[in-house]
Amino acid sequence: MKHAFLATSAFATLLAVLATGASASGTHNDAIGKPGVAAKATRTIEVDMTDGMRFTPADISVKQGETVRFVVRNSGKLKHELVLGTAQELKSHYAAMMKNPEMEHAEPNMVTLAPGKTGEVVWQFTKAGKVDFGCLQPGHYDAGMKGAVNVAQAGR
Template sequence: MNHTIRTAALAGLFALWASAASASGTHAGGHDEGEAIGKPGVAAKAKRTISVDMTDAMRFTPSDITVSQGETIRFVVKNAGRVKHELVLGTQKELKEHYAAMMKNPEMEHADPNMVTLAAGQTGEVVWEFTKAGKVDFACLQPGHYDAGMKGAVNVTKAAK
């Protein structure tokens, strides 16, 4: 089989795998954020917007956020720095695994509903529904940033009955 056909066949298999993973609630990266941290939100259902700044001091402002279980939040994220930053929601385990992959492949590009990656000066957003009470972590997974302390938490308070 020549290289072009083999490449096309592999690309087709990957697309099928990614599609199946997406249909099962897991994206190709292997996260199952729908279970552990909530799910992608519908922008029209967001009752609150929270602005988050990312800086070259390797910090998020704010880094500690409180929301209510069942609440859909629109995060408006601004990269106020001069280097690329990102905000990724996940469990601590998922973030550490993803960070390890980013350290091995620093040019890896990805776009999932639980994250936004921004060049210097850019603004983007993440709309997320927090379905379970507890803590949802977030971090910048650009190489070196997580280790420098660029992380935070969303505290999800139990819904009133």
Template sequence: MQLIPQISISALALTLVSGAALASGNHPGGHGHDSDAIGKPGIAAKALRTVQINMSDAMRFTPSSVDVKQGETVRFVVKNSGQVKHEMVLGTEKELKEHYEVMKKFPEMEHADPNMVTVAPGKAGEIVWQFTKAGKIDFACLQPGHYDAGMKGAVNVAGKVGAPKADSHADHKH
């Protein structure tokens, strides 16, 4: 009978470690964030533009759509004008949905990845990001309940003239 509690504790510990790994972007199998799809952490000195983003308790980002150019490094200054904690996380829609499911199970989990910032009420934070591919990059607040309430937005990355898009091979005729 003594083994049952130990097995349960071990299973719980494994679940918590797996959940923490998912939330930090280190998905099982070592895949991490698909940062190629969304760009890469930017160098603050190379950010030629600052975009102000406001997060509110109406579960909205203002603005909820941002236009950038491929290759551009942007400094997002993210202000929380609400009374509860909010965050801005850049990712693919699939990554954001997976991460959100983990956050619902472990709501107090803290993380510090370069593609996200968690901001206390009345405070501000920053993300500096370089957008390396043309297309749409999603962002969302993954605090439990916020994503479901519609707290999401998009960065529209305009491709360079003559540069191939990430999925340009799909246009070829056989």
């Protein structure tokens, strides 16, 4: 029984790692950037999560190379999370969450918050383009709890 639990835990961890675009060493898919250093954050953006299955703001603009501290607040009565990733990574991770709703995970590109709690994600956006984010708690992403960070090319 103990071995089955360990195997299940290892599999759930592997799913979480694969779904977030991270390797076992913790390196993230550089299409969305990389974990930032809090001391190098050039600004703070406050993001509110609600039980109306929305992020405020849902559209965020940053510059390539910028390190941003996202202060994320769950103002609802349900557990919510903010996960940065490509649309494909978010959909894959969401599918894993639907199959394993109690799956616990913690990566630098995400914060999971109980009702009324506040947390943060510090992220450096290294490439121009769009970085998606969403709440991958079962049912939330499908209900529209998603947004985008638009990363402007450096020098523009």
